[in-house]
Amino acid sequence: MNRAAARRRRSHFMVGLMGLAVVLAVLPLLLILGTLVAKGASSLNLAFFTKMPVPAGETGGGVMHAIVGTLMIVGTACLIGLPLGIGGGIYCAEYPGSKLATVTRFVSDVLNGTPSIVVGVFAWTWIVATQKHFSAFAGSVALAILMVPMVTRTTEEMIKLVPHSLREAALALGYSRWRTSLTVVVRTTLPGIVTGSLLAVARVAGETAPLLFTALGSQYLSFDLDQPMAALPLVVFTYATGPYEEWHQLAWATALVLILVVLVLSVAARLATRGKFRQNG
Amino acid sequence: MSPSATGSDATLGGARFGDRLFKAALTLTALAVPVLLGFLVFELWAGSREAIGEFGLGFLTSSEWDPVEGRFGALPLIFGTVVSSALALLIAVPLSLGVAIFLTEFAPMRIRGPVSFLIELLAAIPSVVYGLWGIFVMIPFLRATVFPFLKDTLGFLPFFQGPIYGPGMLSAAIILAIMVMPYIMSVSREVLLAVPNTQREAALALGATRWEALTGAVLPYARSGIIGAVILGLGRALGETMAVTMVIGNRHEIAASLFAPGYTMAAAIANEFAEAVENIHLSALSYVALTLFVVTVLINAAARLLIWRVAQGGGGKSA
Amino acid sequence: MADAAVRIATERLSAMYGKSTAVKDVTLSFAANRVHALIGPSGCGKSTFLRAMNRMHELTPGGWITGRVLLDGQDVYAPGVNPMQLRRRVGMVFQKPTPFPTMSIFDNVAAGLRVGQRRPKAELAETVEQALRGAALWDEVKDRLATSAVALSGGQQQRLCVARTIAPQPEVILLDEPTASLDPQGTQRIEELLFTLKQTFTIIIVTHNMQQAARVSDTTTFFYLGGMVETGATRQLFTSPAREETEAYITGRFG
Numbered sequence: 001m002n003r004a005a006a007r008r009r010r011s012h013f014m015v016g017l018m019g020l021a022v023v024l025a026v027l028p029l030l031l032i033l034g035t036l037v038a039k040g041a042s043s044l045n046l047a048f049f050t051k052m053p054v055p056a057g058e059t060g061g062g063v064m065h066a067i068v069g070t071l072m073i074v075g076t077a078c079l080i081g082l083p084l085g086i087g088g089g090i091y092c093a094e095y096p097g098s099k100l101a102t103v104t105r106f107v108s109d110v111l112n113g114t115p116s117i118v119v120g121v122f123a124w125t126w127i128v129a130t131q132k133h134f135s136a137f138a139g140s141v142a143l144a145i146l147m148v149p150m151v152t153r154t155t156e157e158m159i160k161l162v163p164h165s166l167r168e169a170a171l172a173l174g175y176s177r178w179r180t181s182l183t184v185v186v187r188t189t190l191p192g193i194v195t196g197s198l199l200a201v202a203r204v205a206g207e208t209a210p211l212l213f214t215a216l217g218s219q220y221l222s223f224d225l226d227q228p229m230a231a232l233p234l235v236v237f238t239y240a241t242g243p244y245e246e247w248h249q250l251a252w253a254t255a256l257v258l259i260l261v262v263l264v265l266s267v268a269a270r271l272a273t274r275g276k277f278r279q280n281g
Numbered sequence: 282m283s284p285s286a287t288g289s290d291a292t293l294g295g296a297r298f299g300d301r302l303f304k305a306a307l308t309l310t311a312l313a314v315p316v317l318l319g320f321l322v323f324e325l326w327a328g329s330r331e332a333i334g335e336f337g338l339g340f341l342t343s344s345e346w347d348p349v350e351g352r353f354g355a356l357p358l359i360f361g362t363v364v365s366s367a368l369a370l371l372i373a374v375p376l377s378l379g380v381a382i383f384l385t386e387f388a389p390m391r392i393r394g395p396v397s398f399l400i401e402l403l404a405a406i407p408s409v410v411y412g413l414w415g416i417f418v419m420i421p422f423l424r425a426t427v428f429p430f431l432k433d434t435l436g437f438l439p440f441f442q443g444p445i446y447g448p449g450m451l452s453a454a455i456i457l458a459i460m461v462m463p464y465i466m467s468v469s470r471e472v473l474l475a476v477p478n479t480q481r482e483a484a485l486a487l488g489a490t491r492w493e494a495l496t497g498a499v500l501p502y503a504r505s506g507i508i509g510a511v512i513l514g515l516g517r518a519l520g521e522t523m524a525v526t527m528v529i530g531n532r533h534e535i536a537a538s539l540f541a542p543g544y545t546m547a548a549a550i551a552n553e554f555a556e557a558v559e560n561i562h563l564s565a566l567s568y569v570a571l572t573l574f575v576v577t578v579l580i581n582a583a584a585r586l587l588i589w590r591v592a593q594g595g596g597g598k599s600a
Numbered sequence: 601m602a603d604a605a606v607r608i609a610t611e612r613l614s615a616m617y618g619k620s621t622a623v624k625d626v627t628l629s630f631a632a633n634r635v636h637a638l639i640g641p642s643g644c645g646k647s648t649f650l651r652a653m654n655r656m657h658e659l660t661p662g663g664w665i666t667g668r669v670l671l672d673g674q675d676v677y678a679p680g681v682n683p684m685q686l687r688r689r690v691g692m693v694f695q696k697p698t699p700f701p702t703m704s705i706f707d708n709v710a711a712g713l714r715v716g717q718r719r720p721k722a723e724l725a726e727t728v729e730q731a732l733r734g735a736a737l738w739d740e741v742k743d744r745l746a747t748s749a750v751a752l753s754g755g756q757q758q759r760l761c762v763a764r765t766i767a768p769q770p771e772v773i774l775l776d777e778p779t780a781s782l783d784p785q786g787t788q789r790i791e792e793l794l795f796t797l798k799q800t801f802t803i804i805i806v807t808h809n810m811q812q813a814a815r816v817s818d819t820t821t822f823f824y825l826g827g828m829v830e831t832g833a834t835r836q837l838f839t840s841p842a843r844e845e846t847e848a849y850i851t852g853r854f855g
Contacts, residue, residue: 011492015387021379022388022396025466028459029403032414039417087310094307097661104314111318113513113581114574115520117547118325121554121570125324145317152314169698172656173712173764174688178303187702206407209522209547213555233409233523240413241527248417255410266405270398297682 033259040256043249048257053219059246063254065221069136069230070261073215074205076140076225081147082197088148089155089193094181105156108149119145120210128214136222136229139215143204150203154196158189158273195269202265206258208233232258325574328567331560340568346533348557353565355572357533361450361543362573365525366518368454368539369461374511376458377466385473386481386495397470404463412527415456420447420528423455428540443538446530451539453529457518465514472506472588473499509587516580520573522547546573604631607802608653608690608772613667615645615652617660622648625667626828628821630772635794635803637813637834640823641849646806649823650774653804654690655683671772688716691765695777697757699749699764706745708760712768727767734800735763736793755786762793766801773797775805779812791816810850814838822846 051062088108092101123142128134162185170180186193211217216228217238232254239251332340336353343354380400384393424447435441476499484494500507530542531552546569557563609629615622623645630636638646651657652665655676669676676686691712699708709728713719719727728745732738737759741752749760758778765773779787794803794816807813813820814834821831822845830837830846841847 007490007493011490014492015383018379018383018387021376022383025376025380025400025403025462026396029399029406031418032406032410035414035418036410084310084313087307088314091307091311095304100308100311100315104311107315107318109585110578110581111314113516113520113577113584114321115522115547115577117520117522117550118570118574118577119321121328121550121567122321122324124554125328125567126320129328145321148314148317152311163696163698165694165696165698166700168656168659169694169761170700170711171659172654172687172692172694174684174686174715174768176297176684176715177300179299179715181303184700184702188700190702202405206405206409208407208409209551212551216555233407236407236409236413237523237527240409240416251413252417255413258407259410262405262407263402266402 036252036256036259039249040252040254043253044256048253052221053250056242056244056247061250063230063232063235063250063257065218066230066232066235066254067257068221068223069215069218070205070232072223072225073136073139073211073229073231074143074201076137077143077147077204078197078201080140081144081200082151084144085148085151085200086155086193086197088152089196090159090181090186092152092156093159093185104152108152111145111149112153115209116142116146116207117209117212120212120214123210124213134214134216134228135226136215137225139211139229139231140225142210142214143207146204146207146210147200150200151196154199155193158192158196159185161192162188191272195273198265198269198272202262202269205265206233206262208237212237232261322574325567325571329564329571331564332568335561336565336568340565341572344533344535348553348559348562351559351561353561353568355546355565355569357535358544358546358549358569359572360535361529362519362545362547365450365453365457365529365543365545366515368451369457369518370511370515372455372458373462373465373514377462377514378469378507380462381466381469381473382495385470386499387491397467400463401467402463403459404467408460408521408523409527411456411460411524415452415524415528416448419456420452423447423452432540439537440539443536443540445540446542448528448530448542449538449540450529450536450543453525453543453545454539456524456528457521460521460524461514461517464517465510468510468513468588469503469507472503472510475506476502505587505590509584509590512580512584512587516577516584519580520547520577522551526551546570604634606630607632607672608804609670610649610653611668611670613649613652613665613669615648615657615663615665618662622826623652624826628828628831630802630804631819632802633798633800634818635798635805635816637817637820638804638806638823639808639810639813639820639849640829642808644823645826646823647776650692650776650804650806653772654687654692654774656687656692658683684715688712688768689770690772690774691768691770692774692776693758693761693765693778695780697754697761697781699752699757699760701748701750703749704746705741705749705752705760708749709763709767712764716768728763731763731767732760734766734797735759736789736796737763753786755782755789758782758786758790759793762790762797766797770801772802772804775803777806777808780808787812810838822849824849 047060048062049067050064052065053063054061088104092105095101119142123138127138127141166188167180167185170184211231211234215231217234218228218230222229236251236255236258239247239254332353340353340355341359342356344356345352345354384397388396424445428445431441432445480498480502481494484498489497525545526548529545529548531544531548532542533544536543550566550570554566557566606629611627613626614624626649638650640646648657653669657663657665665677671689700711703711706728709731710724713724713727729738732741737756740756749757752760779790782790791812797803805817817834819832820834820837822829824845830841830843837846838850841850
């Protein structure tokens with residue numbers, strides 16, 4: 001009897017310990033978000049979004065150049081990365097047994113685990129070193145390379161959720177293969193592909209390392225992809241590691257904006273597929 | 282209704298042409314992934330060629346890092362990378378396993394989804410934001426409380442001696458631990474969900490407590506998958522750049538004390554690449570990148586293999 | 601019955617998955633405007649046989665055939681035959697209802713019409729209505745043609761699939777256990793439908809339910825272990841089967 005009680009107590013104790021782990025794990029999230037709001041929110045005003053940075057030591061100024069830069073760099077990365085990633089994902093789902101699909105799947109997993117800084121070095125060697133100048137475009141390419149494997153894998157996983165019977169039904173109606181694939185299979189799984197793409201965008205939007213020696217950063221508003229360009233994560237890095245109190249203040253505010261962008265994208269991505277794919281019948 | 286099924290009218294030719302075009306376009310995009318990888322390996326190798334020729338494998342065991350004299354060795358970087366990642370795992374693994382187990386086995390159904398969603402949000406926070414928080418919130422806190430405490434109680438160990446700077450190996454390890462935790466947690470959670478319920482019920486039916494059912498039946502079944510999750514986390518930690526760069530202190534040195542500043546491969550590339558002028562310096566950094574790439578590829582391949590084995594064995598029915 | 605014209609026939613048709621043979625050497629002919637039932641225990645090859653007739657079988661990885669399938673006397677496996685156009689002439693309804701989830705009720709029925717030649721809008725609407733009436737679904741859905749097809753009940757979804765199949769006016773309709781996932785009421789409505797549909801179409805239905813075969817079909821063919829065992833008028837096959845295996849099956853001794 002006593003032994004049984006001891007065993008039960010031990011069980012309760014261990015479960016309690018794990019409950020404590022949950023608290024410890026959620027704590028950093030709350031702390032980080034809390035500090036960001038506490039330190040960053042007060043600097044968020046209209047000027048922050050519409051003004052350019054002022055010389056070091058002066059107060060005020062904004063990060064409009066970095067907002068524009070992030071939009072341009074990430075937008076260009078999407079133009080390159082999304083078609084490649086979605087196309088590759090459709091290929092892997094449409095021709096699952098083929099050698100190329102197996103290779104693409106495996107290589108995607110390898111690339112997914114590759115440190116983003118390594119991809120940055122690659123983009124530098126490939127583009128910056130050959131062109132002999134830093135450019136936002138090189139940064140976009142680096143981000144696109146990070147996006148492609150992520151999007152490839154999620155697209156394939158999402159398409160695989162579409163029941164095979166649906167594909168057969170379309171083919172039995174006399175649909176050609178491409179028509180079946182695009183108008184029935186891909187169309188049905190579109191919310192899932194959107195989710196995968198949004199998650200990829202959310203991840204690369206916060207990436208700093210691949211931009212350090214490609215887009216480089218800039219103090220000026222620029223629309224020229226062939227020139228260095230500012231981006232929100234680069235601004236956070238520069239201001240956080242700089243010596244001025246005003247810069248630190250701006251770093252917090254910029255980080256708050258960056259994290260809002262990333263979190264909104266991540267949550268939107270999850271909501272896009274909620275409750276989908278429940279085939280009845 | 283056409284009396285013949287033979288394909289001669291225009292729409293049929295169109296459909297067949299469309300199918301061929303469709304496949305060709307998809308094949309091109311699918312080819313892009315392996316081609317990119319091949320290109321990446323080639324460019325890294327081409328970039329490192331000069332340093333490989335100059336230093337050979339001795340690069341990995343030399344501690345010298347002198348851009349002025351053009352002599353480079355990556356041992357302090359490798360040391361820093363390995364130590365910070367290992368320490369991070371030491372902290373993150375028990376924590377994330379505890380969370381994963383609690384969420385799959387014990388927590389009330391209603392809170393399972395929301396809590397794991399919250400923790401996975403940690404993975405969405407950009408690295409540079411962790412670094413910012415690390416510099417201005419975590420390090421001052423550690424310097425004022427935890428580090429002096431460690432020095433006072435465990436100061437007889439060489440790891441907790443010497444001056445407390447703030448930025449250093451231990452700070453980097455703690456921030457890395459927070460960052461890799463969501464990855465280990467969510468992968469182990471998937472692995473645990475793939476364990477068939479019959480395993481649990483069989484143990485409970487024998488009169489085991491819930492804890493005994495877990496350690497006796499569930500964990501052995503999921504073991505290799507959990508190891509895979511941990512290795513995956515290790516891969517993340519090794520390649521993590523920004524946050525580490527901002528809190529590790531950035532010094533090419535090997536120190537016994539965890540309070541001392543260190544350096545990692547990723548951090549060195551991040552700090553020095555844009556400013557390097559000499560070709561041999563750039564090439565040495567590229568060599569570091571190549572080394573880091575090879576290590577992470579091996580680690581990730583091992584992790585995938587282990588996770589894949591559980592998925593095969595467990596059938597992944599409830600996942 | 602013997603004088604009815606043959607619409608579709610097979611000559612020594614065998615269907616394989618890689619190296620294993622699912623259907624062996626089956627020669628059968630199906631008369632126009634009749635309901636033909638294919639029965640047999642699961643795994644006997646009846647579904648594979650059905651799928652070989654509209655060339656769906658070859659879409660399964662490793663699927664291939666030998667022998668011939670003749671539609672109005674022409675070999676559908678002859679070189680130059682386009683399987684997509686063939687499938688517009690030989691429609692198919694599956695075991696589970698398969699409405700396209702992203703399309704409205706109207707678009708589902710129109711789906712097969714839109715792959716052929718372009719039709720004027722009014723004609724399209726007219727054809728969709730005819731198809732829905734033909735599938736005995738029009739009265740239930742005429743007020744919500746623009747809503748999603750997924751909201752319909754299982755039985756309604758299956759009739760929608762019938763409407764989708766008959767809309768392009770095929771000559772032959774293949775049904776692969778169309779009532780397997782339906783409740784008795786839904787099953788009954790599909791069965792009633794077959795009586796009206798056979799006035800226009802040639803119908804071949806695979807079923808594992810012998811009562812159903814007896815109720816709806818004019819001729820019945822019994823498949824066993826990939827081979828055709830016996831074929832004949834339904835009443836005759838069920839009352840005085842010629843072969844021992846057939847009798848064993850219909851009296852419930854196996855399968």
